Amino acid sequence: MDVLAQRPLSRRLFVTGLGASVAAASVPSLIRVDGALAAPPGTGGALPDGVFSLGVASGDPLPGGVVLWTRLAPDPLNGGGMPDRPFPVEWEIADDDTFARVVRRGRTVALPQHGHSVHAEVDGLRPGAGYAYRFRAGGQVSPVGRTRTAPAGSVAAVRFAFASCQNWQDGYFTAYHHLAGENVDFVAFLGDYIYESVPRTTTVRTHEGTGEPATLAEYRNRHAQYRSDPNLQAAHAAFPWVVTWDDHEVDNNWADEIPQDPDLQTPEAFRARRQAAFQAYYEHLPLRRGSRPRGLDLQLYRRLRFGDLVDLHVVDTRQYRSDQPSTLEQAETAPLTMTGDEQERWLTDGLTDGGTRWNLLANQVMWAQNDRTAGEVDTFDFDNWDGYRVQRRRLLELFGSDAVTNPVVLTGDRHCTWVADLHPDFDDPASPVVGAEITGTSISSGGNSDPVAFQNTYRPIAAESPHWKYFDNQRGYVVCDVTPERLLSSLRLVDTVWQPDGATVRTAAEFVVEAGRPGVTVEYEEPRSVEQRAQARRDAGPRYDVDDVDETADLQR
Template sequence: MNDANQLGKTNRRDFLKNAGKGIGLAIGVSIANSLPVNTASAAPKYLKYPFTLGVASGDPLPDGVVLWTRLAPDPLNGGGMPSHPFPVQWEVALDEEFKKVVKRGTEVSKPQLGHSVHVEVNKLKPATWYYYRFKAGKELSPVGRTKTAPALHSQVDEIAFAFASCQNWPTGYYTAYQHMAKDDLDLVIHLGDYIYEGRHNSSGVRPIDQDFPEIYTIDDYRNRYALYKLDSDLQAAHANFPWLVTLDDHEVDNNWAGEVPQDPQKQSKEDFLKRRAIAFQAYYEHMPLRRTSYPNGNSMQLYRRLAFGNLVEFNMLDTRQYRDDQADGDGWGPPTPESMEPSRTMLGEEQERWLLNGLSASKTKWNVLAQQVFFARRDYGLGPDAERYGMDSWDGYPAARQRILNHITEMNLTNTVVLTGDVHSSWANEVKADFDDENSKNVAVEFVGTSITSGGDGSDVRPDTEQILQENPHIKFFSNRRGYVRCKLTQQKWQTDYLTVPYVTRPGAPIETAASFIVEEGKPTLKKVNESAAVPV
């Protein structure tokens, strides 16, 4: 690999080339001088370019948004910043040239948080696009673009967003993000597996000249996030839209559940909770999250609710931190007394109650459960008497799922949409009030998004696809290609487009619409859009 300084220079050059419409890198003496110099900063003149990891924004509210960056002149070696706080100036403007600056200030990057910066800007106008940037010493960051949410309960006629997950760095290129950055979106939702904690080595498709072992320490996690965030396509997608994020398992440890690691025979509970605390801290350091999500030891407040006028409310869920351990050794198999135990929980008692109360109180047309693991029943057992379910998904917690379905049914909530990641493939599901009765009515729909890279190039179908779809008639679509999912909402309908790339093992793949589905308001049923009517990319 190039040295860290060269990585920063290459990253800026790639950012200019790959960033989507309207976003560029603001460099130049006159622009740089428009940011006020903080005379108290004592900023060293020798500071190498610190914005190698780009910029991001997130958690938009009607009057504000979170702005993020992290100072890392030597990104793959702990960041390379001095061990003392460092002042970082920021600006928000209505134009890309920063002639109409509306807010500015100084935030301090702290070494104990990896010199990350989280600015909670407020007193902005609702439903408005803004541009932002940072300055450290004499260096300017790339310019980001973000958008505030519409005013609470205001009339909103339409919104467009994308969601993605599972971006294992060694297994492919982030071409899907290159296309996403150029899409016409209001925000992006990431459903987890932003990084992978396992060993990364030269056997992957990306060229690296060193092995990266499995991560355990705070420096390990910081370097892993830096490796991923150096990708210019990912940076462009972050810079063009505000993001809503939640984690899954690989940000900590594969298939962890509550206080239980993947391999309890190798990690004690005490050791795992220390690792979880480190992983949560690193996640916060690298995501545009509010102070309300600041980790408290080995716990982190990630479930939260964001509304966009009267059109849609997003319930961002955490299906890892509070769940019971997976049943029956966390494998695949038929239901057992352990998996069917009525008290088993995926969300934990407090989060589950928060979700159900929020669904009842919602004033928006659409209500979204943005979460991690497969929600609808998915029987992999082929034949009428064979049942085979994944214990890491909601199939391993059927009583917890049924409590949510019963609530939706009893409250007659007809516009509930579940968004899911995790499985590295695309699915479109109708969610039944009772999966034991195939004639049961639909009470929701679920859109499962494929991975950005995890799983490699993939394929249109798998050998067992036809049989799986026959076994699960409520599942209406499957694709094993990589990509992302775009959703366009109005007061009358919801359209979902599955956007896929033919390969990720080399850069430059085109993107196409593999399938599109429409859900009409008040009717939780999937209608496939004709190929000729699919929305072009």
């Protein structure tokens, strides 16, 4: 396929970081009262009960502040259920859960054109400090959330978790019950926050609605259904989140303005769908106002710094990409882009600025070459970086230069854990190791898996893929401990997603990347007998169809 021409980016909000200018941006329809943002005259009135049904969240921590989120939605699966007018919302943030020592408070307005969502940007906080926060509206008080600012200066350690792929129909979010109890500074979510698939009654849970969402009202209802999950709410309320998207927030395998099925969706229809999906995404996640959608665009790639230890480069591999190639020759030779030119320049500048010990990429789809067939015939999924090999090699050569310090790619999408060394040329045994990739498994997508059959499929391929260090297809999340000397990643797996409660969690493997030594090693791997006992427990319960499995993705030879 031809390279998709990039749209001019002059209308995009180009942000190289999350600076004070964004934090100080004003909200339309607000006035200032005693230095705080307040509702203009004529807003408010009586509110229905249960306006905080979707919980609270915080996100994008800076050394001096965070963004606080909620959405007023007393009837969340029916458009939200709010009267069609603005409502004032108060927020406060305190040193303690009793709110005896409130350190910041303010007011904002929940506007109907934004789904009555609230994105309150708080500044003036201490670096590396924990806080409690809550909202008030119409005499009602939200649940209490907890957040933490980013550290500044010399930092000895950062601990965070990353997760992705939470298909409502494939399973309960049992992993989030355990994640909410972890001691981490933040959570990075790497895409597929919702799934746009049609409702099915043979899965463990059923999507709301009657088909795939296409309008703003339909995407709002789908997001609200996901947000109603108590385990997801608990994980959001426990830590700040840093979010990015993949494909299912809009349409499976979409690329810029091209849907998965252009024969069934006209360009005009898909642009309208994309705008609706972007708007609903912003309304339901703790993003700063700089990410508010503008027409067809939503500024999502950004960089967060955690002192002198970590730069977290949050990338967007959907909004600016070329269409997927159709042949391996095109993948290897065509100048296709996964990021668009401007985002690549932004990423290159950030990777080479030398400001931190570690460069971590919050990324959607796999970088490491991933053959799906044993033997002489290779099979690849070209929706991943395997389809964009010219740009991948260019960036991996940059990884291998002296200009980039300790690059590690953190990836979602696969519904599997896949740990690999990164090479500029995966087919050349002499190609140097230039970095590491840790692809995390899904929260629920793919349902309860069959790890034995999975291992039997991929072990023969692994013999031909020496850059693979570990692979598994069970459900859970990854916890990362970063110090100046090393990055330790712990794979935390739950034993079932087909029961709403009672799931246990275990550390199934640990992976280490040492500073100054590109590549990754497996520090610990559980005996397969443990894995097989977990499989037996899953098999003992009822079985359900699976709504989405990455292993059935379209493949190209």
